[in-house]
Amino acid sequence: MPELVELQQELKKLIVESLGLEDVRPEDIRTSDPLFVEGLGLDSIDALEISMVVEERYGVAFGEDPDRNREIFQSVETLAAFVAENRTDRTG
Amino acid sequence: MSEGGERPVWTTRAERGSLFAIRLVVGIYKIFGPRVVGILLYPIAAYFWLVAGPARRASQAYLERVRAFHGEDTVGSGRLWTFRHVHRFSEFILDRMCFWTGRYESFDVVVHGEEEVRALLAEGRGAMVLGAHLGSFDVLRVMAREEGVRVNVVMFTANAERIRHMLEALDPESSMRVIEVDPTSVRAAFEIKACVDRGEMVALLGDRVLPGGRGRVAHASFLGAPAPFPEGPFLIPILLRLPVVLGLAIKEGRRRYHLHLEVLSRGERVPPSERETVLRKRIEDFAGRLEHFVGVAPLQWFNFYDFWGGEADG
Numbered sequence: 001m002p003e004l005v006e007l008q009q010e011l012k013k014l015i016v017e018s019l020g021l022e023d024v025r026p027e028d029i030r031t032s033d034p035l036f037v038e039g040l041g042l043d044s045i046d047a048l049e050i051s052m053v054v055e056e057r058y059g060v061a062f063g064e065d066p067d068r069n070r071e072i073f074q075s076v077e078t079l080a081a082f083v084a085e086n087r088t089d090r091t092g
Numbered sequence: 093m094s095e096g097g098e099r100p101v102w103t104t105r106a107e108r109g110s111l112f113a114i115r116l117v118v119g120i121y122k123i124f125g126p127r128v129v130g131i132l133l134y135p136i137a138a139y140f141w142l143v144a145g146p147a148r149r150a151s152q153a154y155l156e157r158v159r160a161f162h163g164e165d166t167v168g169s170g171r172l173w174t175f176r177h178v179h180r181f182s183e184f185i186l187d188r189m190c191f192w193t194g195r196y197e198s199f200d201v202v203v204h205g206e207e208e209v210r211a212l213l214a215e216g217r218g219a220m221v222l223g224a225h226l227g228s229f230d231v232l233r234v235m236a237r238e239e240g241v242r243v244n245v246v247m248f249t250a251n252a253e254r255i256r257h258m259l260e261a262l263d264p265e266s267s268m269r270v271i272e273v274d275p276t277s278v279r280a281a282f283e284i285k286a287c288v289d290r291g292e293m294v295a296l297l298g299d300r301v302l303p304g305g306r307g308r309v310a311h312a313s314f315l316g317a318p319a320p321f322p323e324g325p326f327l328i329p330i331l332l333r334l335p336v337v338l339g340l341a342i343k344e345g346r347r348r349y350h351l352h353l354e355v356l357s358r359g360e361r362v363p364p365s366e367r368e369t370v371l372r373k374r375i376e377d378f379a380g381r382l383e384h385f386v387g388v389a390p391l392q393w394f395n396f397y398d399f400w401g402g403e404a405d406g
C-alpha cells in the first residue's frame with residue numbers, strides 16, 4: 001500500500017520538523033520502533049506537540065482515552081494507521 | 093548538581109520518615125482535631141530540623157538570598173529563622189489537612205484578581221493554573237469549589253502516590269483529581285489535554301525541576317542569581333494554546349489566606365518560530381512574580397534543597 005508508506009514518511013518528517021530534532025533525520029526513524037522512551041526517547045510534552053500538529057494537519061481528533069492514545073502513539077506505524085483511518089482533510 | 097551522591101539519599105530517607113509521620117499525624121488529627129496537632133508541630137518540626145541537615149542549610153542559604161535581595165529587614169537567616177521556616181512548613185501541612193477534610197470555614201480566604209479569571213473561565217476554554225511551592229496551593233480548591241470548576245493537579249508520580257494516600261485517608265470523596273506524571277509516559281499529556289477540552293483547570297507547580305524527561309530546564313534570574321526552572325509547565329499551555337493564570341496563596345496571621353490570581357497569558361497562538369522566545373519570557377516573568385511574593389512571605393516558600401544548584405527528588 002504505497003499510500004500508507006507515503007503517509008508514514010510524511011509523519012516522520014512532521015515529527016522531526018515539529019519537534020526540531022537536530023540529530024535525527026526522518027529516514028532514521030524506523031516505522032515500527034517505539035517513539036517514546038526506549039525508541040526515539042520522546043517525552044510526554046513531545047507527544048502533546050505531535051498530537052496537536054497531527055490533529056491540525058489531518059483533521060483527526062485524538063479522544064480522551066489515554067490507553068487508546070498510548071496505542072496510537074506507539075510507533076509511526078500505529079500513528080499512520082490511525083491517521084489513515086480517521087483523516088478528514090481529504091475526501092475518499 | 094555538583095555532588096550527585098548526597099541528594100537522593102537524604103531526600104529518600106526524609107520522605108520515608110515523613111510518610112510515617114504523616115500517617116501518625118492524620119490519625120491524631122482525626123481523633124483530636126487541629127488544635128492538638130498544632131501543638132505537636134513543634135516537636136515534629138524540631139525533629140525534622142535536627143535530622144535534615146541539607147534542608148536546614150538550604151533554608152539558610154535561601155534566607156540569606158532573600159535578605160540580600162529584598163533587604164535585611166525582610167527576614168533573619170540564623171538558626172532560629174531556619175527553624176521557623178521548617179515549622180512554618182509543618183503548619184502548612186496541617187492547613188492542608190484542614191482543606192482536604194473540607195474544613196474550609198477554618199480559614200478566611202481573600203481572593204485578589206478573581207474578576208479577570210472569572211471572565212476567562214466564562215469562555216469555557218479551561219485554563220492552566222501555575223502555582224509554586226509558596227504558601228498553600230490547596231486554597232485553589234476553595235476558589236474552584238465556589239466557581240464550580242474542577243481542578244486537576246498534575247504531580248510527579250512518586251509524590252502523587254504519597255499525596256493520594258494522604259488524600260484518601262482524609263477525604264475519600266475528594267473532588268480534586270490528581271494527574272500523575274511519569275515523565276516517560278505519554279499518558280499524562282493526553283489527560284491534561286482532555287481536562288482542558290472539558291473546560292477544567294489544570295494546576296501545575298512551576299518552581300521545581302524534577303528528574304527524568306529530556307532535560308527541559310531553563311535558567312532565569314531568581315533572587316539575584318540564575319536558577320533552573322522546569323520548561324514543562326510553561327511549554328504545555330503554549331502547545332495547547334491555553335490561558336495561564338498565576339495562582340499563589342499566601343497566609344497572613346493564623347487564619348487568613350490571600351489568594352493572588354494573575355492572568356499571565358490569554359492562550360494566544362504562538363508560532364513555532366517564536367516559541368523559544370515566548371517560553372523564555374514566560375519563565376522569566378514567572379520567576380519575577382515569584383521573587384516578588386517570596387519577598388512578601390519569605391518563610392512560606394518551601395523548596396528545601398539547593399534550588400539554584402539543580403533538580404529536586406520530588
